[in-house]
Amino acid sequence: MGPDIARIHHVGHIVEILAQALSLYERLGFVMPPPSCPAMSRREGAAPEPFGAANTHADFPYSFLELATWVKEGDTGSLPADTHLVPLQAPAEVLPLLVERIGETSANLAARLDRFQGVHILMFSSPAIDKVAERLTSADVRHGGVNTVRRAAPEGAKVPVETVRYLEIDGEGPDARPGTVAEGRVGRCHVVGWVGV
Template sequence: MGHDTARIHHVGHIVENMAQAISLYERLGFVVPPPSCPAMPRREGAPPEPFGAANTHADFASSFLELATWVKEGDAGSLPADAHLVPLEAPAEVLSLLVERIGKTSVNLAACLDRFQGVHILMFSSPVIDEVAGRLAAAGVRHGGVNTVRRAAPEGAKVPVETVRYLEIDGEGPDARPGTVAEGRVGFVADLDPDVQGARRLDHPNGAVGLVEAMVCVADPELAAVRRRYETYLGRPAQQEGPAHVFDLDGATLKLVPSSRLETALPGERPSALPALVGYTVAVRDLALTRDLLRRNGIPVRETPSGDMFVPADIALGTVVVFRPAT
């Protein structure tokens, strides 16, 4: 019997300064296009100014890395000069809904940054997202239902509009925010359209070809409960690999690591909070060439016990970035 979840769709790195983050990712060897951000006039007759959430992607064939930030009023300088501003123009009743939705996103981003700068978003890819929604509801997992958003497709795609369907899991307890669990925003997204994704820039100087692992660090006493939670989310059991619990996601993995063993898995690392998404792994064509690029760009690296190479969180704006040879 097949699973209704395959791969990791994307992780989201929430940053304080988008211009700084894009500069870092370019030094890491990723191609990152200018970010997009909604814009509105602050007063009648004034030019549109950015507000709310700005984001961009480093894209692969079936996954991507997202960079996102909260643009506070008067903080447009945190965006690169070539940021793409998207003026909000719609009938009054629709416009108010858009502004409300952007406001909620901004609140969530601000809460993430209050906790720590780093990865706060983990989304899994599904070919049958409506079935995922039904399975989760039957298992007692609260979520906001399947949402649909549309955006302009990249130049060269066969369709002018890209449709994105997703759901976010709601946390438990009276203080939980809708669409977030303890470690961040976790949910499911319908598989990327190969034609639309193929029109994006997928060739990265560091040789990265895909997102192959996300790591969640959990307080030791909570590990069993978090494992059960993800077994319910993903509809499959975890396998134990030493102290870690690992989910096989058809070419990618989710790894749950107890906090007492994080430094063994990632030498020198400490979690900023618990539970937390502490890092992600990308597969590269040639690890030696990637290492040389990072060295030339002044990026220090360490090595995991298994021989993977990683950039420490204090260099990579709060998240560990691991590079692994593609198989």
């Protein structure tokens, strides 16, 4: 591995029907938590509805395998019954950008599913992600810059919320979607405070 790649952070298997994929992985012996999916109200006073992408994962020491699917608008019945909806909470000035980013990610998943179900996500762990971004830029490798998100930490973590910093490699060509190469999403990730990163 190169000096700024510590290990594989995760790979992602994109599927049409998440419940069927979960059942398959459980029969193979994996322990999979209920999936989660972002949710937001489509109109004032309405209950939050799932949108974007739903996912779950099988954990390994310092890495995981992600199962993900695209959630078509209005097609909430395709998600497993125990899917955990995560209402989006962000300041009003940030929320539109957050919704846009989730929309881009889900559009990328949909585009991958148009080709075939399969492993379309590969993220490497890079402890010095800002230096990775500088190196890629100086090598004329297009990427979306370093993004920062926060999420609930895994059970047993020292802090309840962990910070994830990541960048995604952009494909080449005029019709390439941001954050995706021809086969899917490839990038770098750093979870702040995670032992073994």
